[in-house]
Amino acid sequence: xxxxxxxxxxxxxxxxxxxxxxxxxxxxxxxxxxxxxxxxxxxxxxxxxxxxxxxxxxxxxxxxxxxxxxxxxxxxxxxxxxxxxxxxxxxxxxxxxxxxxxxxxxxxxxxxxxxxxxxxxxxxxxxxxxxxxxxxxxxxxxxxxxxxxxxxxxxxxxxxxxxxxxxxxxxxxxxxxxxxxxxxxxxxxxxxxxxxxxxxxxxxxxxxxxxxxxxxxxxxxxxxxxxxxxxxxxxxxxxxxxxxxxxxxxxxxxxxxxxxxxxxxxxxxxxxxxxxxxxxxxxxxxxxxxxxxxxxxxxxxxxxxxxxxxxxxxxxxxxxxxxxxxxxxxxxxxxxxxxxxxxxxxxxxxxxxxxxxxxxxxxxxxxxxxxxxxxxxxxxxxxxxxxxxxxxxxxxxxxxxxxxxxxxxxxxxxxxxxxxxxxxxxxxxxxxxxxxxxxxxxxxxxxxxxxxxxxxxxxx
Ligand code: UDP
Numbered sequence: 001x002x003x004x005x006x007x008x009x010x011x012x013x014x015x016x017x018x019x020x021x022x023x024x025x026x027x028x029x030x031x032x033x034x035x036x037x038x039x040x041x042x043x044x045x046x047x048x049x050x051x052x053x054x055x056x057x058x059x060x061x062x063x064x065x066x067x068x069x070x071x072x073x074x075x076x077x078x079x080x081x082x083x084x085x086x087x088x089x090x091x092x093x094x095x096x097x098x099x100x101x102x103x104x105x106x107x108x109x110x111x112x113x114x115x116x117x118x119x120x121x122x123x124x125x126x127x128x129x130x131x132x133x134x135x136x137x138x139x140x141x142x143x144x145x146x147x148x149x150x151x152x153x154x155x156x157x158x159x160x161x162x163x164x165x166x167x168x169x170x171x172x173x174x175x176x177x178x179x180x181x182x183x184x185x186x187x188x189x190x191x192x193x194x195x196x197x198x199x200x201x202x203x204x205x206x207x208x209x210x211x212x213x214x215x216x217x218x219x220x221x222x223x224x225x226x227x228x229x230x231x232x233x234x235x236x237x238x239x240x241x242x243x244x245x246x247x248x249x250x251x252x253x254x255x256x257x258x259x260x261x262x263x264x265x266x267x268x269x270x271x272x273x274x275x276x277x278x279x280x281x282x283x284x285x286x287x288x289x290x291x292x293x294x295x296x297x298x299x300x301x302x303x304x305x306x307x308x309x310x311x312x313x314x315x316x317x318x319x320x321x322x323x324x325x326x327x328x329x330x331x332x333x334x335x336x337x338x339x340x341x342x343x344x345x346x347x348x349x350x351x352x353x354x355x356x357x358x359x360x361x362x363x364x365x366x367x368x369x370x371x372x373x374x375x376x377x378x379x380x381x382x383x384x385x386x387x388x389x390x391x392x393x394x395x396x397x398x399x400x401x402x403x404x405x406x407x408x409x410x411x412x413x414x415x416x417x418x419x420x421x422x423x424x425x426x427x428x429x430x431x432x433x434x435x436x437x438x439x440x441x442x443x444x445x446x447x448x449x450x451x452x453x454x455x456x457x458x459x460x
Pocket of ligand 1: 016018019021247251274334351354355
């Protein structure tokens with residue numbers, strides 16, 4: 001195993017929970033291979049440096065206020081970051097590259113931070129990309145021009161059930177989409193971010209070969225840059241929960257003692273991640289579906305999850321009390337710990353990539369309710385390709401919720417799904433061991449980074 005010495009890596013995440021966690025985990029992995037680490041970050045949603053005393057942190061003045069962030073959709077937030085962070089990053093790199101006593105072999109940047117490409121180019125600093133989503137969704141993104149040419153994009157409501165012949169196994173409804181007034185801007189952003197990966201010195205993936213092998217093979221041909229699938233990142237460490245350090249919200253650990261009181265594989269864990277929102281009507285249908293299923297449930301209702309509500313106001317009074325302790329609601333959970341708890345039987349998820357991967361790593365079957373972007377692709381793979389989950393996305397209605405939960409908790413179907421989930425869990429574990437695919441890929445990444453030529457670094 002090759003180790004770095006006297007080498008400093010600069011890494012920057014997109015300032016969203018689902019991007020910050022994998023980047024910090026990646027930094028931890030590379031630190032364990034001997035690299036010194038500097039995390040470059042926006043002031044908006046900045047990580048907590050006190051959890052990482054062994055890293056250096058540098059804040060970029062992004063000028064984004066919380067008020068601004070809360071009124072902007074993801075697309076416009078991304079635009080603002082790409083415009084406002086370029087000059088401050090350029091200033092910072094000019095200083096760091098001329099002063100660093102260590103060699104800086106490359107910059108590792110989240111794939112969506114488009115402004116980093118020209119800045120690195122200016123300094124002739126090699127740039128590696130971290131793609132925090134899965135390879136399958138990236139292939140869908142990379143196929144956008146073809147999908148548009150063939151008429152699948154922009155998505156038409158009347159064609160949702162049509163198979164996308166050029167991109168099996170998808171139907172039109174599975175293609176990535178975001179809730180924006182401006183679908184053209186989304187299309188443009190996706191094309192630019194794919195091109196930016198193509199122009200990089202390599203792409204690091206939080207996935208593993210055995211999970212997405214055929215897609216990774218296609219992407220190797222398509223992108224023609226080195227590919228490093230070294231995930232699942234959070235399982236590189238023996239400590240149980242990486243997200244307890246990377247979380248932007250404080251996890252409510254009281255739910256762990258509640259889980260301790262529940263029977264083996266009996267609990268439905270429900271979380272739709274850090275960004276998705278639902279309407280009040282959907283919230284109530286979920287609540288009644290959970291109640292009527294008669295299964296115990298642990299539900300993450302993040303402040304802001306329900307559009308137009310602060311927190312639990314739409315819940316009928318006495319709702320939880322009437323369940324006699326069968327339901328537990330928190331604002332934020334220690335998710336990795338929850339998923340590894342023996343009482344959890346099913347994860348009802350929005351299929352953000354991190355949640356999907358965390359569920360796979362614990363062998364927990366999923367109920368898939370994707371909301372937007374890559375989540376639809378991940379849900380399709382979970383239910384139809386890996387067959388570790390069932391789909392619940394047509395309509396959030398209490399009867400359907402109840403039926404789906406019962407199907408996965410007590411029906412015959414669950415045995416096969418659980419077996420598939422446990423098989424994948426085993427693969428996710430084996431790939432990280434010596435000789436495993438992610439282990440070898442990490443070796444290649446470290447060795448390739450050490451041999452990268454950087455013309456600006458003062459050291460060496
Ligand atoms: N998460 C958590 N506690 C919660 C809900 C989510 O720690 O109550 C973490 C989860 O473990 C995952 C991340 O937040 O690492 C969410 O990322 P994901 O890609 O699943 O979804 P996103 O939030 O980006 O939509």
